[in-house]
Amino acid sequence: MINFKKRLSKELFKNIPQLAEEEILMMIEIPPNSEMGDFAFPCFKLAKVFKKAPNIIADDIAKGLDKGDFIDRVEIAGGYLNFFIDREYFIETVLGEVLLRKETYGSSLIGDGKNVIVEFSSPNIAKPFHIGHIRTTVIGSSLYNIYKFLGYNTIAINHLGDYGTQFGKLIVAFKNWGNEEEVRTNPIAALLDLYVKFHKEAETKPELEDESRQWFKKLENGDDEAVKLWEWFREVSLEEFNRVYDILDITFDSFAGESFYSDKMPAVINMMEERGIIEKSDGADIVDLEPFGLPPALIKKGDGSTLYITRDLAAAIYRKETYDFYKNIYVVGSQQILHFQQMKKILYLMGFEWEKDCVHVPFGMVGLEDGTMSTREGRVVFLEDVLNKAVEKTRDIINEKNPNLENLDEIAKQVGIGAVIFEELSNNRIKDYTFTWDKVLNFEGETGPYVQYTHARASSVLKRAGTDIDSNFKPELLADDITLEILREIQQFPEIVEDAQRKNEPSIITRHIIDIAQAFNRFYHEHPILVEDEELKKARLVVVFAVKQVLSIGLALLGIKAPEKM
């Protein structure tokens, strides 16, 4: 792996033995402006150690430095030591690396032998799959890809919301007002109607609530009728969800949802009791988390039935036993920060030191322009509608701009869906955002189609060139600022991927491939590629190839297709 920073820190270490090599590596930064240098080492911190002014220290280090074969020159500016990497060496190494590693450029084996669980999407059975679910779905899927790319053995779990008192309600509603035919033909809509109807009726007939609690109890006890209905609801809902997952091309390794853990909860509660961490309070069982500054966690209701957190505890323990995870990642909304804090503390109190490997990856809420989404009030934007509309719009654009394009449907799908996913993954996940049709259907500027378009352009040039990529090119022909800027971005890509993993933040990759695309479009505009001069053409084609390669890797990590034409 090329790593200029690492090589630099090795050289610097020889002159600054007072610091650890690792420390030096962390201190190396990239100057705000490439004219200042390729890499910089700030000497301010050393001032205290050496009792000298930073610029003098920089000067001393520069004098003792062995430039080796890769440092062209060193400049001192203020307290900074600025390094200029030998251009030809830089060009050769970066492009050589991409040519060598191809679709594995930026991947690594740091995760080798480690199991990482990513729990994401997790929609509720019998409820619509709406725009609010898209974030967990695409963030989770992208994290899954990123961890896998870095060598982790990754497990995607869809923790379906397929259990809980809501199913008692649904059973009661179905038995009172349900119609088998309707549920069969249009499951989610019919079940949602029943759910809404239940709440309306329950306002005047509170006994319905009791009835539904009883039915849920029956379900937990394995009552035949209850289980049968529940299985049916689950099955028809899942069919609808799978349609969306197919469109998004997302797969899961496990659909073990909440119900899967229903028979594993008594054992968990026993463990807690043995540990003596459960207390009675107002008829319910709770765990006091006062010592951690957290409100108490409710484990069991007054009627003895369990709650969400108990299932999550059972799930975590089951996963540890089954997968022996290195990390157990929950891609769940920021509303549940407290829930996961409590869960981790309970695991801690139960003596599981691996609770620290359970990480909640929260994200902000999706709102609508006219307020928050409400399933019950019908104020909801269906994910499938968004995806379909994006594909339709893409088809219109293609018909206008590129009417002769082959397999229009396939490309329209790739670009339309890509636009939606890209938009979802372009901001820091913690930020709340407001869904607007304008935004998802905007295909210009920092968008998915922009990056895909850039990829298609690069692909098209390569195809037109008609020759194989020749790694025996003359690097000096690529030593202009516009081309170098592309190579700097490409050189950073592996670090960017690692950063995205460390922070569980796919948007870092999204932002970076925009930068690469921008740099390439500038290049594309300024430099004709398929020129007479064979040497120049050969060299530029290598750049085009590298850009296409890295864009396609980046898009794949986000879960977006990279069409060759569009």
Place this chain on the structure above:
RNA sequence: GCACCUGUAGCUCAGUAGGAUAGAGCAACGGUUUCCUAAACCGUGUGCCGGGGGUUCAAAUCCCUCCAGGUGCGCCA
């Protein structure tokens, strides 16, 4: 009331584990196409980085405090 998150250009947002003159996109205005895809490129303008203190050689970034918005706090998930 308590806890957590957010506050950067008209709008949407970046800002790399404190660092050099705070950057993109959109919107606005102007320009580029007999030439490899104009979903592109180039140019023009805008900032009390929510306010106030503090730490530091250096703060959008760390600490304190206040303000604004959001979220969460026992029988939902």
